[in-house]
Amino acid sequence: MPKHILVVDDNRYAQLAFVYALKETGYEVDTASSGKEALEKVEAKQYDLIFLDLKMPEMDGVDTLRHLQKVRPAPPVYIVTAYKDEFMQRLRAAAQDGLAFQIAAKPLDDEQIRAVIRGVLEGPEPENPGGAGGQP
Amino acid sequence: MTTREPARPGKHHLLLFLAGTHPVSAAIRSGVADLCANRLQDCELTVIDILDDYQVAVQHGIFATPCLLLLETNRRVVGDLTNADAVLRTLGLPGG
Numbered sequence: 001m002p003k004h005i006l007v008v009d010d011n012r013y014a015q016l017a018f019v020y021a022l023k024e025t026g027y028e029v030d031t032a033s034s035g036k037e038a039l040e041k042v043e044a045k046q047y048d049l050i051f052l053d054l055k056m057p058e059m060d061g062v063d064t065l066r067h068l069q070k071v072r073p074a075p076p077v078y079i080v081t082a083y084k085d086e087f088m089q090r091l092r093a094a095a096q097d098g099l100a101f102q103i104a105a106k107p108l109d110d111e112q113i114r115a116v117i118r119g120v121l122e123g124p125e126p127e128n129p130g131g132a133g134g135q136p
Numbered sequence: 137m138t139t140r141e142p143a144r145p146g147k148h149h150l151l152l153f154l155a156g157t158h159p160v161s162a163a164i165r166s167g168v169a170d171l172c173a174n175r176l177q178d179c180e181l182t183v184i185d186i187l188d189d190y191q192v193a194v195q196h197g198i199f200a201t202p203c204l205l206l207l208e209t210n211r212r213v214v215g216d217l218t219n220a221d222a223v224l225r226t227l228g229l230p231g232g
Binding site (some may be wrong): 047073078079084091092095098099100101102103104107108112115118119120121122123124 | 157215
């Protein structure tokens with residue numbers, strides 16, 4: 001059974017970065033352009049992993065995550081964000097509210113996208129020094 | 137920023153990068169602390185919550201959490217850290 005990944009970002013190029021990075025990997029990738037669209041997709045399908053852009057209009061990543069964590073079973077979520085004080089402040093507040101998430105730094109290149117996804121869904125890859133287990 | 141004692145030959149310095157203190161992070165932290173205490177002879181673990189200190193993550197090129205970094209070799213494991221044998225193997229440490 002292929003693993004299902006949802007990428008939520010209002011920037012089409014950011015969505016496509018995941019789509020291209022995961023081509024021919026066997027993972028199935030869906031995209032959503034807003035928090036609202038993401039919630040609709042999650043209602044219709046169970047995802048193994050979700051990447052959520054922090055900075056989106058209307059419903060941002062944290063607001064979307066607040067809704068996503070009511071879904072059972074709650075899918076693991078990566079918040080994708082640049083390392084900046086204002087964003088970390090927002091995420092600290094979200095964590096203090098009890099929201100569970102991991103962080104992926106923006107922008108991610110192809111190899112980093114594959115490394116994170118394989119690392120989460122398949123575990124460490126000792127045979128692949130360029131992958132999740134290897135040196136950067 | 138983290139401060140560490142000078143490197144000692146044979147000692148393993150592990151940096152664990154997490155995001156927040158929710159139960160998932162707490163479980164990862166506990167698992168890695170157990171690995172450090174019980175699977176390695178001389179191990180020092182430093183835990184960094186990147187929500188509090190992301191500069192250390194930038195400094196070490198950490199692009200995602202959770203991530204365990206072996207400072208001596210710069211080898212790292214991203215994602216699932218629950219399988220101690222696989223983690224040790226990936227980091228090139230004995231016992232993996």
